[in-house]
Amino acid sequence: MAVDELDTRILRLLLEQPRTSVREYARVLGVARGTLQARLDRMERDGVITGTAPALSPAALGHPVLAFVHIEVTQGHLDEVGEALAAVPEIVEAFSITGDGDLLTRVVARNNAHLEDVVQKLISLPGVVRTRSEVALRERVPHRLLPLVESIGRSARG
Numbered sequence: 429m430a431v432d433e434l435d436t437r438i439l440r441l442l443l444e445q446p447r448t449s450v451r452e453y454a455r456v457l458g459v460a461r462g463t464l465q466a467r468l469d470r471m472e473r474d475g476v477i478t479g480t481a482p483a484l485s486p487a488a489l490g491h492p493v494l495a496f497v498h499i500e501v502t503q504g505h506l507d508e509v510g511e512a513l514a515a516v517p518e519i520v521e522a523f524s525i526t527g528d529g530d531l532l533t534r535v536v537a538r539n540n541a542h543l544e545d546v547v548q549k550l551i552s553l554p555g556v557v558r559t560r561s562e563v564a565l566r567e568r569v570p571h572r573l574l575p576l577v578e579s580i581g582r583s584a585r586g
Contacts, residue, residue: 431476434459436581438467442477443574486520491536493543494564497550498529505555506530512553518546529560 431439434457441453450468454461471477486494501509506524513522513533521534533550537543543563550559 430584431471431580432584433581435467435471435476436577436584438464438471439476439577440574440581443577446480446482486536491518491538493537493539494567495535495537495543495547496562496564497533497535497547498525498560498562499531499533499550500528500557500559501530502555502557509553509555512555513550516546516549518542535561 437457438453441448441456445453448456450464451461454464457464468477486492499509499513509531510522510524513519513531518535518537519533520536523532524530525532535543535546537546540563543561547559547561550556
């Protein structure tokens with residue numbers, strides 16, 4: 429979906445001020461509330477805006493250890509293992525990948541011993557051949573989309 433300059437301004441506000449009302453967004457942008465609501469509805473329908481949930485911190489929830497666990501799967505069992513991963517609460521994301529391994533998971537844990545328990549649980553899943561873990565030491569670039577939105581906005585203007 430193509431976004432124009434107004435869409436970009438809307439997205440920027442949503443990212444910078446996620447708890448503001450639609451009425452206030454419209455006022456700040458200088459557009460009618462109906463126009464803003466129609467744009468929001470379209471971007472939700474087109475999958476540009478995928479949710480409004482708050483961002484949560486696993487560390488603040490008692491899970492400060494972050495690891496990326498690569499999982500190698502027996503051929504033909506990718507879907508089965510992917511479904512099983514959804515039952516492991518410490519897995520906050522999982523992706524099919526190319527390269528070494530078949531799946532890449534983002535795992536949070538209370539401490540290193542808990543991480544080992546989670547990895548052992550993963551290894552015991554039917555269809556899992558082996559795992560390889562990498563523990564994150566420090567987040568260098570937090571999850572962000574504003575620079576991408578701004579880049580798209582510059583392209584829409586130019």
